[in-house]
Structure formats: C-alpha cells, structure tokens
Amino acid sequence: MKLNSKLRVIAAGAGLSICLTAGLQAADKFPPLAPLGDPPIPLDNRQTKAKVELGKMLFWDPRLGGDASTACVTCHEPDQGWGFSDSLSRGYPGTVHWRNSQTVINSAYLGKLFWAGAAASLEKQAPSAAKGAVAGNGENDVMETRLAFIPEYRKRFNKVFGTEWPIIADAWRAIAAFERTLIHNDTPLDRYLKGNKKALTKKQIAGMKLFSGKAGCIKCHNGALATNQKYYNLGVPPAERWNEDGLAQVTFRYEQYAKGVTQKMYRKIKDDAGLYYRTKQKRDMGKFRTPPLRYTKYTAPYMHNGAFWDLGEVVDFYNAGGGANDFTNGTMAKNKTRLLKPLGLTDKEKENLVAFLEAFSGPELKMAAPKLPPYAPLANK
C-alpha cells in the first residue's frame, strides 16, 4: 500500500510536468466541464426542512455577532450575489475586512471554505466568520445565551436537535444546512452539457472552445464545479485600499498578528500571503484557491481582494499572463504559477470568452429576509 501510494505521487508529479510542457494540447488531461449535480450532504448533518428553515433565520440574525449588528447576511447579501459588492468586505462596525466576500451560492460543493481554505466545512466556516474581530466579533457564550432567550428558537432547536437549550454548535449546523440549499446548477452551461445544444449562443460555444483550448482556463477551472480546488499565485495585484485607507491598514496588520507570522515577516509584509498563513511554507505565499465559476455574473468584483470589477478585466488579466505581486517578484517569494503565460487572445476571442463565462450563471437567486423572533423574559419554572 505504501509503495503504491508513493508510485501514485510520482505518477501525479510526472503528469503535472507533462501538462506544463505540453501546454494547450493538455486540455483533455483535465476533468472536463460537466453538469453540476446535487451537493454532498455530510452524514452527521442531514438536511431536514425544519433545520433549513431555522438555518435561514439564523443566517439573517445579527444576534449571532458581537454587538448584535452583524449577521451572516450582512456580508453575504442576496442582492449582492450573496457576497458583498466592494473590493474588500465591509467587516464588523469600526473595521473593514481584508478580503473580498465570497458568494455563498454553491459553497456546499467546496471541500474547504475561505480564500485560502482555512475552514474544512460549512459548519466550521460559520463560527470562524461569526467570531473573527473584523467579521462578526461574537463570543460563543454570549451568542449561545442570546438564542436561549428567544422562545421561538428554543422551540425550533428543540425540534431539530432535541436539546433543552440551543447549543451554539447546532446553530452553525443549521446555517450550514441552509447554505446547502443555495444551489445554482440550472445554468445555460448545465443545460448545454446535458444535451440542449441551443442553450449556448454561438459566441459562447466559441468561448467554451477557448476556455478548454487556447486560453487554458480548464487547467484549473475544471470538472463539474469548474475548480480543481487547488491553490495558485496568479500575481493578482495587492488591494489598492491598503495604500490609501488607514482603517484597511489597521486590519492588514491585525491579520498578520492574528495569523501568527514571525516578527520579521510582520515588519516587512505588504500583501496577503494567502495559503502561507495555514502552512507557513514559503512556497505557499500568495496562493489562493481556484474559485468556482457559477453565479459569477452576480458576484463582482473578482479575485481574493476584489481587484477586478468585471469579467472583461479578469480575462484581460489572464490574457496578459497574470500579474505581479510581492510573492511573484521576489520581494517575499517567487511563487507565480507556471501555468500562466500570455495568451495572445484577439479582442473577438476575449469577447467570446466573457460571453462563455456568463453561461455559468442562470437567473439570480433572490430571497426575502425572514421574520426574526424577539427576545422574551425567561419565566421561572
């Protein structure tokens, strides 16, 4: 077994180098785009109607945050692509976040959450966001006790989880269950891939050929989810706000402090080191997970720091062979992925590619806010 797995690693390594040298001809080495099915449901957090309904309420409830002002929905607004339409997410009052807010749509399919994969499940992502000082800034004891003073929640938690009092971990489970219902898999692309050849326009079909061929997008944006869920440094430029906004500079340093970099690195660093904060390996500096592409019509701006405001800018960026940052130019590291090369796309080709990217999005998923139940005094027993 041991030998076997070693062989497999060697084989995978060889495969990678073949891809790199063979370049564009290698498109068929990658899992092809495919219609997106149902999301995986963890065995220890089954979907039920009551749980999803509860999770929806909690997703909107700002009492799951420090000063009862900041709910999940505050940075994941249905009207803003279930994200936040600014380069950096808004953050807790008195702060600004330091990364772009990702859409919740189709997060159910991802193996890891957050831009650098810091959370292993939706159940783990929710508390990280609710508790972080520049996100929800809540504490477990306060948030859990607040739930206990909302009779409607006591009733619902009891029905769903069987506990006398709401338990905060169950709140995250309910929210995760709700998020697993936010599925976007009826896009023009899905219909096309299922056999409806009229689902895409001619331009989009031309764009799809570029996607899997000359433009090489398929190297990372592959499979049913259009992401290999791996981490790359593309040379996305650092967030402009860090140059000009004191509040953003505060958060930038706070993140270095909170994520535990060395003193030496804290002094020097001027950009988001991404995967490095998890692994502390220099080779991971500036790497972020390939994002899925469905629903992107509604989720501008793009990239981990919202550097690009429309899909045309994103395509231009790749056409130029990516960009440069402190983790590509040697200031901190030289980690730019070798997958990126200038593509030499014509204006027409870029147009077709953007048209194809739009085929990853169907109708907007709108949702009205649920009515939130009030606090009530706790009667003596």
Added chain:
Amino acid sequence: MNVSWLRGGVSRALLVTAGAYMLVIPAAAGESGFGPVKAPKFNAKKAALGKRLFFDARLSGDAAISCASCHQPGKGFTDGLALSKAYPGSKGFRNTPTLINTALRKNWFHDGRLGTNLNDVTRESLTEDYMMNMDMRLMQERVKQDPVYVKMFKDAGYGEPSNGSIRKAIPEYLKTLISRNSPFDKGTMSDSAKRGFDLFKGKAGCAACHSGPRFTDDNPHNIGVPENPEIWSDPMRHMTFAAFASFMGIENFMNLRRDVGAHVRLHKADKSDVGQFITPTLRELKQTGPYMHNGMFGTLFEVISFYNTGGGTDANKDKALKPLNLTFQEQQSLVAFLESLSGDALTSAKHVWKDKIPSNYPAIAKWRKQRN
C-alpha cells in the same frame, strides 16, 4: 481578620473595640486609621497617555464605547444608573463601581474575581464580551495607526504601541484618580456629620467592614441586598448574566434567579459564598449613586434605613447584621457623615482628556515603503 471574628459570633461592641486598636497603629493616619487616601506615585507621561486611552472609543470592538462611557468623570466615574449599560447587544447586570481610589483596592469587581492588579482589570474590561468586546490584537493595530499615540507611547518610554503597554498606561492613569478635599479630610465636618461618625464607629457598627482610608475591608459579605428584579425581567440583562455565569463555571446557570456574587470566585461547595459582594468604598458617595452592587438603593438614606432594619433577608446573611434601633435623627447624622466623605469632582483637564479624539485613522503615507 475582622471577618473570622464576625463568623465567630463575637459581639459587635467587642469587635469595634478590637478593630479600633488595630487601626490605631498608623498614628499619622489620624483617628481610627480613617485618614485621607494616600495618593500612589505615578509617571506623568504614562498617566497622560492612559488618560487619552481611557476616553478613546476605538478601544472597544465596534468602536462605539470607551472606558469613560460607563465611568463618567461627572458622575464620580460611574454612570449614575442602577445597572450599567454594557456593550451594545448586551445589557449589564451590576452597578458601575467608581474608579476613584480604585488603584488602592485589593481586589476588583463587585464579586472580587480579580485580586491581582489593574493591568488584569484593564484586560478583563477591554476584552470581556459584555464590556468592551475588544480583540487586543486589533486594539494594538488601531492604536499604532494614530500618530498621536505613536508619539505619546515613545515619549512615555514604552517604545512602539503594544497591547501590553496599553494595559500598563491605563492603570497609570487610574492612579491619578484619588479622593481630595472631602470635609472629613479637611476637618470641616458639620456637627451632624460628627455625630454620624461616632455612630459609624459605635452603635451602628459600620466600621466593622467599612474600615481604613477608603472605608472598606476589601472583603466579601452577604448583607441580603434584595435582587434587582430588572435583571430577571429584562431578557437582555438576564442573558448577559447567564452568559457570565456560564463562563464562570456556575452550575445550573439557566435556572438561577439571583446574582451569586463572590461564588464565581470562591465556588464554595456549601454555597455559603452565594450572595456575597465586596464591601464598597464609602468615598465619593455623593457622586456615585445609586448604591449597592445592583443599584437597588437610590439614596443614602435608603441605605442607612436598610442597615437600621438589620439588612435584608438571606439564608447566608452575615450574622453580624442586626437591627440597629437608630432614631430618625441618628440616621440623618449617618447620612451627613457619609456625605462628608465626598470631595472634589475629578472633572478638570488634570483627570479628563479634553481634546477631541478622532474616530477614524489617517492612512500611513507611502505605506508600501514603511515597515509595519
């Protein structure tokens, strides 16, 4: 010491006599050791820095409240409310204690749960979720972003701003908040107040616990103060208490309908510590009503009346409390004495940061070229 004698059932008269002998030792302190509060030494630059931090709302999680939001100089560094407001989204379940003379306390908070130093008290108040809910790492980076602070920290000898030196500077400022010029200290008490002082030391027995220059033994006692019903009828107060009790490891906290007081620290198996609270100082009472750990009494006369009837009703009530049989006039004299323990309001620039403190942060110019 006094406490164990009380428990031993020694009569109050004997106790007061014994207490007087003990307290007489520092002769310079004046009659019965009740002399003026000795001002601690402090570093002026560090204290000035601590003063600005104390009044800066950017030291709370959502930048909405500062230390001074609840500890207001014009109200003797309290908020004048029965129960404090707490951090937005929570509501307090205790009365805000004065910070005047706090540097001389032996322990802090009404339950005495911190017995170390003001550095720890500052940390607790900044970070506790229902107080200022501040992540100190973020606090440090906020302070570093303000050029005024960068200079003040350097000038004070702290070097670059850090969360550690913030927790040193604020206590340095607190050392400056010392009672001054009370009629008691100046020797200008009214005749009624003088009679009250005699009762205080004698018939009324107050001095058994309210001893020393700050008029407190810094020990926990149960005097049977009635529960403040608002804690249990207002879900936001109740939930704040419940979250606190859960954090402090109090069992069955969801079914509690009383503030357990010192039990959060002592955790006595027989629960004899439930309902004990630290004896408060009697300095500056004119500025710091309402009174008791839960603000149940609005006036000093109510407080005296409460003691005159032997305190409240509680299974754990201190046995030293008995009805005092004070006349109306005697009660008034005691109030007059208590009022004579209040001095100058600490509201001048010496104790209050009067300049505007910005709520935002200037950008660091040429940020990419500057070391963090």
